Amino acid sequence: MNEVKPNTNKPLEMLGYPTGSRFASTFLNPTYRLSLTAFDEKMQIISISNQSIHQIQYLTAAAGGVGVIERYLPILLAEVDSLPNNLDAIIVTSDLQGIDPKNQQLLGYLLIEELEKLAEIGKIPALQNTGIILAGDLYAEVNRRGGVVGDVREIWLAFNRRFRWVAGVAGNHDSLGNTQSEIQIFQQNRNIYYLDGEIKKNGELSLAGISGIIGKKGKPFRRPEKEFLRTIRALVKQSPDILILHEGPNDLQGNLVGQESIRRELEKINLTNNLLVICGHSYWKIPMIVLENGIQVIKADSRVIVIQPQK
Numbered sequence: 001m002n003e004v005k006p007n008t009n010k011p012l013e014m015l016g017y018p019t020g021s022r023f024a025s026t027f028l029n030p031t032y033r034l035s036l037t038a039f040d041e042k043m044q045i046i047s048i049s050n051q052s053i054h055q056i057q058y059l060t061a062a063a064g065g066v067g068v069i070e071r072y073l074p075i076l077l078a079e080v081d082s083l084p085n086n087l088d089a090i091i092v093t094s095d096l097q098g099i100d101p102k103n104q105q106l107l108g109y110l111l112i113e114e115l116e117k118l119a120e121i122g123k124i125p126a127l128q129n130t131g132i133i134l135a136g137d138l139y140a141e142v143n144r145r146g147g148v149v150g151d152v153r154e155i156w157l158a159f160n161r162r163f164r165w166v167a168g169v170a171g172n173h174d175s176l177g178n179t180q181s182e183i184q185i186f187q188q189n190r191n192i193y194y195l196d197g198e199i200k201k202n203g204e205l206s207l208a209g210i211s212g213i214i215g216k217k218g219k220p221f222r223r224p225e226k227e228f229l230r231t232i233r234a235l236v237k238q239s240p241d242i243l244i245l246h247e248g249p250n251d252l253q254g255n256l257v258g259q260e261s262i263r264r265e266l267e268k269i270n271l272t273n274n275l276l277v278i279c280g281h282s283y284w285k286i287p288m289i290v291l292e293n294g295i296q297v298i299k300a301d302s303r304v305i306v307i308q309p310q311k
Helices: 107-120 153-162 180-187 225-236 260-267
Strands: 031-033 045-049 054-061 068-080 089-093 130-134 165-168 192-194 198-202 205-210 242-247 276-280 288-290 296-299 304-309
Touching (some): 107 153, 153 165, 165 198, 180 192
Parallel strands (some): 242 276
Antiparallel strands (some): 288 296
């Protein structure tokens, strides 16, 4: 995960784009509303509220690995024109690199508990008919950040026990087994759609994903840049509904960090149907942008977004 983070010693507040950006008028509003008239309206995000319905306090290693700080994980609501498979919602999140201050468990376990409570009081739909998408980096150690890698299979399984299904990719801080055989065994779990350079059908929903980040081979979940971009091209040719990446594009006008080469590759796509990209790895001050060709990119790093059909 990129080290760029907001000041979250107090509850997180969403910030808008700088004045003059092509999306400033959209994202400075209390609810981000997007004009979609130029594009097909299949599974398009219509709005994302910048006012969280709940925030989860957690502990994380400070930048540089010196000390421990408190942060807050915001839960936001979003509207989509429609969802497949009669789903009540899809929840997206990533980079849950924190620890529950009460019991020292990973933040992901605490998130499940809090989502269950929100469902019980009717603030979000029941988890049993909700899918969840994890865009990587679920492991953390409270006393250090750089170079930390840990096994996240149990947290995936915990999500799978509560939700209708779980899909996603691994981040550069994640492990899903020590051998390829262990990873393959993990992938065989029912209703788990772990993706790394492949596409899988989940009923009417087509999911593609690439785990890890651009980097030299030798470390887990690293791909050279040319291979990473080639994999994006190969997946997009199969017309997925959702492309899940751990590392995503940048946005120069909004001063949002990411890989310029990934943005350029995505902007080359001539859409025949809508594509929603979900990514993590680096923090953005806003939860979504729209690329020049209409592709919507959700940034899930250090936030939780509950996507429900428009009422």
